Amino acid sequence: MTDQTQERIAGLVNGADVLLFMKGSPLFPQCGFSSRAIAILQHLNVEFDSVDVLQDQEVRQGIKAYSDWPTIPQLYVKGEFVGGSDIMMEMYESGELAQLFADQGVTPA
């Protein structure tokens, strides 16, 4: 990954309280895992931004190195990597994700 890509990703991650790197858009997710991630965020009623990695090959590859995580979607909260859709689902079911958003003072949607 080039330094420039790294910097761009850092800018995106730090530029939103809740950021989801996904395939497609919240209205038209392009894979089941991204769709599941969006459903969880909408259920928890938080304001979030998203980045469609299908529109940007540099970010699509770069984000995997940035997070040391091989798959999309990827959720960041306040600049910290939380996990992919499986972790989001586990944390949603256990109440940990709602707690994390509450602890971080994330804005409701």
Add this chain to the structure above:
Amino acid sequence: MPMAAADIEALIVAGIPDARVEITDLAGDGDHYAARVVSASFAGQPRIKQHQAVYAALGDRMGGVLHALQLTTAVE
């Protein structure tokens, strides 16, 4: 190229020797799997680290041939 469930299990166990692995073929197409991995080595590790240990065992297949692996981890 899809992977056989037995191959996925073998890779995970090679990387995490005490792992108990259950693989479910979600769509019956050899391409969409769920894996549940239970290991004592996960103790005290956050979920991200547990998943990363499994991903490390699968190497560059994860996100490549295995783009659709649904993963659950638990401590023994």
